[in-house]
Amino acid sequence: MDEHLLDGRVGRRKFLKRAGLVGATLPVAGGFIVSACSGSAAPAAPATVNPNSVKVPPPTSNATNVSRSDTPEQIDAGHKKGIEDFLKNQTTPLTKGKGMVELAPRVENGVKIWDLTMDEIDWETVPGKLEKARGYNNMIPGPTLRATVGDRVRINVKNNLTESSTIHFHGILLDNKNDGVPYVTQDPIKPGASFTYEFTVPNQGSHMYHSHLNSADQVNRGLLGAFIIDPKDKTGWPAYDKEVILILNDSLLGFTLNGKGFPATDAIVMKPTEKVLVRWMNEGMMYHPMHLHGGTMKMFARDGYLMPQGQWYDCDTIDVPPGSRMDCIMTVPNPGVWAFHCHVLSHAEAPNGFFGLVTAVVAQ
Ligand SMILES: [Cu+2]
Structure with missing residues (x-):
């Protein structure tokens, strides 16, 4: 029987096992999930860049191409390969270079x-x-x-x-x-x-x-980069168990989350009982409504300014404008692997599968 990686026909445990997420050390040490208590020369670029010459790539810039003549089976195979690569990336990074390492002063x-x-x-x-x-x-x-x-x-x-x-x-x-x-x-x-x-x-x-x-x-x-400034005390803050920084960027390096595009993005691994502080930052030049499957994001601060508790609100799609930072508490109550992606769909999915601003929450 054909296997479907993201629906109920493959059990969660089998899925996680295939992902290397059962009985394995989760890939958090590289810095993606940050503890709440916690850092080659290239050719010269032109000295001046005419704004009119700044290249904004077509929507599928970092997707591989699919031909109009591809069969449905070939298109499906492209989707499947992307998911398999993403899963491999969670245990063995598919790309060189890791950004956003916290640097102790x-x-x-x-x-x-x-x-x-x-x-x-x-x-x-x-x-x-x-x-x-x-x-x-x-x-x-x-x-x-x-x-x-x-x-x-x-x-x-x-x-x-x-x-x-x-x-x-x-x-x-x-x-x-x-x-x-x-x-x-x-x-x-x-x-x-x-x-x-x-x-x-x-x-x-x-x-x-x-x-x-x-x-x-x-x-x-x-x-x-991110510059996190903690308050002297967290009066007025919601409770949370751990935190994640997610920095969006677009255009010249393609659509990236923390410097990587799908399938090289890192999953967010959490327990269904946990509350995760997500610090969104948009360093790009486009809007990215980031949509969470299977969970809720409770907005409580924008640009570092705490909202009064009565104004906190729940959403599953958070629009992060260029230059803005949005802080929310993410909860994902049901176990499983949940897609998490930009809902400007041309930033996330091509005919042959996901690319760019796509990751997943693994609730287990
Ligand atoms: Cu987007």
């Missing part, structure tokens, strides 16, 4: 210090597809930085690119000189040069840091 005289580099790298977004990319500390997204309101922090940055850049700390209410906008608050950081940002963190939230120079190119190619 070193502390000197009470100041939390991070050293960042801006690098030109080849980044594998989907198996076998190397992109001319840029990253902080050679990864996409860059290392996750984490501090607490009131901390004094210092970020030393070295520009290894062949063009200038700056860093903007998106969402953090800084003194003007640390805002990272070229010729508005600072001179560009030239190729080979270094720069230091230092400030006292005033406000909590799921914030971001990214390039603010030639940013339609630099941010789209990967100069971005």
Whole structure:
């Protein structure tokens, strides 16, 4: 009998076993699921990019092609292979390079210090597809930085690119000189040069840091990361067991979640009884209504600002506008593997299967 991977004809246990998710150590150590208590040179890009020349790919840019002459069996086989590859990726990553590793600061005289580099790298977004990319500390997204309101922090940055850049700390209410906008608050950081940002963190939230120079190119190619600012106390917050950061991006590197496109995306593994804080961030240039099968997302904060408890609301499709961060508590009460994808369907599914902004929640 033909096997159907995502419906009831293959039992959950068999499915999870095939996925390597039964009796196996789940692939959380690489950094996808972050504890609630918890971080090659490429050819030079053109020095200037005419906005009209920035390439926005067709909707199925990181899907493999399907021919009109493909048979239904060939099309189905494409779908099946994508799911099988995604499952393999959960135990043995199909792509090189892991982004968004939390980077612990070193502390000197009470100041939390991070050293960042801006690098030109080849980044594998989907198996076998190397992109001319840029990253902080050679990864996409860059290392996750984490501090607490009131901390004094210092970020030393070295520009290894062949063009200038700056860093903007998106969402953090800084003194003007640390805002990272070229010729508005600072001179560009030239190729080979270094720069230091230092400030006292005033406000909590799921914030971001990214390039603010030639940013339609630099941010789209990967100069971005999460900067999580914890409050001194979590009064007014909902309860949760663990947390996940999900950073959306699009265009120059295709549609990516945390720097990877399906089938190289990481599943979210949770218990049906658990509450998972999901910190959505959109570093791309498009809207992505992210739709969860089988569960609920309770919205409680936007751009780091807590909503009063009476205004929290449940949804299963969360629209994350470019630049915004949405914090929600995800619950998935029924065991199983649940699709989780952008509902602009041309960002998620081609005739031969899923690609791009697709992952799954494994509730077990
Ligand atoms: Cu989308």
